[in-house]
Every structure is written in C-alpha cells, then in structure tokens.
Amino acid sequence: MEYRDFVEQVKEQIQDFLPEKFADAAVEVNQIVKNNDCVLDGLMVRTEESNIAPTIYLNPYFEQIQDGAELDDVLAQIASVYQSHYIDHDIDVSAVTDFDKIKEKIVCKLINEEANQQFLQDKPYSKLEDLAVVYQILMDKTGEGTATITITDNLMDGYGITLEELHDQALQNMDTLQPHSFKGMNETVAEMIAVDIAREQNVGMDEAKEMAMQMMPDIPDTMFVLTNDTKVYGAAAILNDDIRQEIAEKVGDFYMLPSSIHETLIIPKDAGMEFKELEQMVQEVNQTQVAPGERLSDHVYEYDAKEHELFRSDRAEERAKQKEEKRDNRHERVSVKEKLAEKKDAVIKMNAGKEHSAPEKKKEAVI
Amino acid sequence: MKQLEKEINVTSQRNMMKRYQMYGATVSKLTDKSQNDTKKGEKK
Numbered sequence: 405m406e407y408r409d410f411v412e413q414v415k416e417q418i419q420d421f422l423p424e425k426f427a428d429a430a431v432e433v434n435q436i437v438k439n440n441d442c443v444l445d446g447l448m449v450r451t452e453e454s455n456i457a458p459t460i461y462l463n464p465y466f467e468q469i470q471d472g473a474e475l476d477d478v479l480a481q482i483a484s485v486y487q488s489h490y491i492d493h494d495i496d497v498s499a500v501t502d503f504d505k506i507k508e509k510i511v512c513k514l515i516n517e518e519a520n521q522q523f524l525q526d527k528p529y530s531k532l533e534d535l536a537v538v539y540q541i542l543m544d545k546t547g548e549g550t551a552t553i554t555i556t557d558n559l560m561d562g563y564g565i566t567l568e569e570l571h572d573q574a575l576q577n578m579d580t581l582q583p584h585s586f587k588g589m590n591e592t593v594a595e596m597i598a599v600d601i602a603r604e605q606n607v608g609m610d611e612a613k614e615m616a617m618q619m620m621p622d623i624p625d626t627m628f629v630l631t632n633d634t635k636v637y638g639a640a641a642i643l644n645d646d647i648r649q650e651i652a653e654k655v656g657d658f659y660m661l662p663s664s665i666h667e668t669l670i671i672p673k674d675a676g677m678e679f680k681e682l683e684q685m686v687q688e689v690n691q692t693q694v695a696p697g698e699r700l701s702d703h704v705y706e707y708d709a710k711e712h713e714l715f716r717s718d719r720a721e722e723r724a725k726q727k728e729e730k731r732d733n734r735h736e737r738v739s740v741k742e743k744l745a746e747k748k749d750a751v752i753k754m755n756a757g758k759e760h761s762a763p764e765k766k767k768e769a770v771i
Numbered sequence: 772m773k774q775l776e777k778e779i780n781v782t783s784q785r786n787m788m789k790r791y792q793m794y795g796a797t798v799s800k801l802t803d804k805s806q807n808d809t810k811k812g813e814k815k
Contacts (some may be wrong), residue, residue: 448776456775464783471785489779500775549781589798593791596784623795624802635787636780663790666782671798676805685797693790695783 405475410466411445413475414482418449421483426451433462439665440519442697449486455497456543458489458551463697489544489551500541500553503563511542511552511581512574514640515665516701528560530571533716535662535701537643539574542581550636575644582632584641586651589627589669594620626675628655631667638667639700645712652709660707660714661686662700679704679717 405413415433419426430450436459438444446459465478499505517524517536530537540552560570578584587595594616602612630651631638641647642660651658655672659682663669671677683704690699704717715723 446778450774456777458779459776460779464781467783467785485779485781489777495775497775543777549779551777551779553775553777589791589795593788593795596788596791599784622799624799626802627794627798629791635782661794663794664787666787669794675802676809677798677801681801685794685801688797689790689793693786693793695786698786 405469407463407466410469410475411462414447414462414465414479417475417479418447418483418486421479422449422486425453428452434459436461437523439515439523439697440699441522444697447482447486453493454491455494456491458486460486485548488546488548501559501562503565506541507573508577509542509581510555510570510574510577511540511637512537512571512578512640512643513540513554513637513665514643514700516699519699526557527554528557528567528570530567532643532714533705533719534703537571537574537640539570545634550634578632578641578644578647582634582638582641584630584632584644584647585635585638586628586630586647586654586670588625589623589629590620590625592629593623624675626671628670629663629667630660630670635666637665639663639665642668642714648707648714649709649712652707657709658707659717660705662703662705663689664694664698665700666698668700673706679706679720683717 411433415431418431419429422429426449428451430448432448432450434446434448435443436446438461444461444463446461448457448459450457460482462482465482468478468481469475514532515523515536515538517529517531517534520536524536524538527538529539539555541555543551543553545551555570560567563570594613597616597619598609598612601607601615602609605612605615607615628651630641630647632641639662651670655670657673659671659673659677659679661669661671661682663686671682683702686704687702690702705714706717706720707714
C-alpha cells in the first residue's frame with residue numbers, strides 16, 4: 405500500500421473504529437509543519453460537543469503497515485489513542501490564553517534552530533548554541549504519549565510576560581510534569597526488550613527483564629540515556645542545570661550526544677573517547693537510523709560542571725580563548741581601577757594639607 | 772466558540788531501538804579502541 409492510499413483509507417474508515425457518537429463528526433487530514441520543517445499529515449475528528457480536537461500524526465503509523473501490520477489493527481490503535489485524549493465537552497478557551505491558568509502546565513521542547521526556520525517563524529523561542537527551546541502547554545499525558553499545544557507569538561502576546569519568565573516557568577515545571585529518567589543504555593534497552601517479552605510470552609516484568617538481560621547485545625556501561633517519564637521530547641531534560649549537576653556528580657564532566665528530540669545520550673569525558681569520533685558517530689546514526697522529523701543535531705556537546713555550562717565540543721577551544729580574554733580584560737580593568745585609586749589617594753593626601761575648600765567637588769573632579 | 776487543537780505526540784519504540792543499537796555497537800568499538808590505545812601507551 406502506498407502512503408497516500410493509507411491516508412485516504414484512514415480518513416474514510418476511522419469512524420468505523422470509534423463509538424457511535426463520532427458518526428456525525430467531521431474528519432479532516434491537514435498538512436502541518438512539524439519538527440525540522442517536516443510536513444506531516446494530521447488527522448482531526450471534530451465533534452459538536454467539544455471545541456478541542458486532538459490531532460494525530462499519521463506518518464508513524466504507516467511504518468507499522470510497512471512492517472506488515474494489518475490496516476484494521478492500525479486503525480484500531482489510532483482510534484484508541486484518539487479516544488484516550490478526547491475531551492467530551494467544550495473547554496474554556498482562557499484555559500489556554502490566560503497565563504495564570506496555564507503556567508503550571510508549561511513544558512519545553514528542544515529542537516534544532518536552523519532546521520526549523522519555518523516552524524519557528526511564529527513562535528517564541530530561546531537559544532542554546534545551535535539549538536532552540538520552544539514552549540508547550542501540556543494538556544494531558546497517557547501511557548501512549550502526550551497532548552500539547554505549542555505556544556505561538558499570538559498566545560505569548562496575550563500572556564504579557566517575558567521570554568525569560570516563560571523559560572524559567574517551564575524549567576520549574578519540569579520535575580513535576582515530566583520527571584527525568586537517567587539510566588544506563590543497557591538497562592534502557594533491556595527494559596524495552598522486556599516489555600515485548602512480557603507481552604509475547606505472558607510472563608511478569610521481573611522475569612522478562614532477566615530474560616532480556618541474557619539476550620542483550622554487548623553495550624559498554626559508559627553510555628547513559630537521559631529522557632523524561634513519557635520518552636516524548638525528553639531531550640529537553642538536558643536544559644535543567646540541576647539535572648546536569650546531578651549527572652556530573654555521578655559521572656563527572658560529560659559529553660552529550662543529541663540522539664533525537666526524545667532523548668540525549670551521556671558519555672563521561674573520562675571514558676577516553678574523542679569528540680571527533682563521537683561526532684562522526686552521531687552523524688552516521690542520524691543519517692541512517694533517525695527519522696528526519698526526530699533529528700536533533702549533528703554536533704556533540706559537553707558539560708563543564710564547574711562553570712555550569714553546556715556547549716558545543718567543536719567550539720571548546722574558541723570558548724576557552726574567549727574565557728581567557730575575559731579574564732585578561734577583567735585583570736586589566738582591575739589594574740586601571742587600582743591606578744585610579746592610587747591617584748585618588750594622592751590627591752586626597754595633597755588636599756589634606758590645604759584648607760578644606762569644597763573637597764567633595766575636587767574628589768569628583770579627580771575621579 | 773473558538774476551535775482549539777492539541778497535538779498528540781508519541782514515540783516509536785522501533786525507531787528508538789534502532790538508534791540505541793547502532794550507538795551501542797559503535798561505542799563498544801570506540802571503547803575497545805580506547806582501551807587498546809591505553810595498553811599500547813603503557814607498554815611504551
């Protein structure tokens with residue numbers, strides 16, 4: 405089946421997989437600019453009873469068809485995801501437009517700035533190296549993913565706050581709304597395999613994990629996965645300096661590999677790997693294994709725990725130079741200040757021998 | 772009343788596993804290389 409046929413089939417048949425009340429709903433498929441300016445097909449099923457409709461992107465579901473899944477099973481899955489995020493009544497629009505009402509639901513999403521020129525056109529965003537941080541309202545989350553509304557310039561205008569305030573609020577919410585997960589790559593992969601084993605062989609998770617560990621490929625224990633509890637847009641966890649410090653306490657200064665917009669990989673710097681080799685690896689994995697819409701960056705980053713700074717490894721030398729220059733400038737400034745202070749003292753001493761005529765004025769004149 | 776849209780975001784386990792496996796295999800090679808280089812250095 406071709407992708408376009410799949411989209412048409414979903415549009416025509418999705419109502420058969422939804423409850424009766426959706427029989428009169430309006431079904432649309434709209435093309436929407438998503439991450440890395442990829443245009444995806446968003447399915448919307450609008451009903452009379454609700455003014456908020458979930459948009460489900462169809463592209464990832466087509467992969468299942470390509471892997472041999474039956475169309476009916478995929479349609480049932482889409483319908484199930486749709487219903488789990490469906491709200492059966494109108495919501496107060498101020499729940500989105502009033503900052504006081506949404507501030508505790510704001511989260512961040514980390515993406516590539518250059519690859520998202522079109523997407524970023526109408527959105528407020530902050531910059532970290534060549535990455536961009538955009539902000540979303542987390543409407544709800546289930547075991548199957550999250551439902552979000554991206555904050556646009558229009559919404560931001562109504563909030564009447566600064567970008568810094570928005571960013572700080574999103575970081576503050578991170579622990580509560582999207583608690584981070586930092587685990588070894590071995591453990592992460594074993595857990596993923598265990599879920600399949602538990603389902604296919606009908607065994608408990610503990611037993612499934614043990615079986616998974618025996619099947620595990622040989623992955624060194626020097627690589628860790630940093631993401632959030634839903635594994636959706638989990639790369640943003642690296643924005644939180646408390647999390648970075650916590651990781652540094654465990655592994656020391658580290659490299660951060662932008663595995664995807666959903667997670668970053670952490671490799672301790674003392675593992676002995678060169679950043680050039682790591683960068684080449686990131687580029688190869690991005691090209692061959694990461695869907696274009698999920699790529700975060702082709703660069704490697706590193707964290708300096710002492711300075712609390714995350715920066716691109718290929719700019720490390722430049723950064724070191726800039727820091728040295730700043731130090732020199734500061735030193736020069738201190739020297740000039742010291743000289744001025746000496747002159748000031750000399751003038752005060754000279755004046756002390758004279759009559760006290762307008763000393764304050766003279767003092768100012770010297771300075 | 773104004774119509775609102777919320778996006779449903781999901782991740783693909785299959786895609787995640789694919790990239791983890793390639794990272795795992797490559798880092799494994801790099802670690803071996805790094806260990807061999809260290810051993811060679813010690814011998815010298």
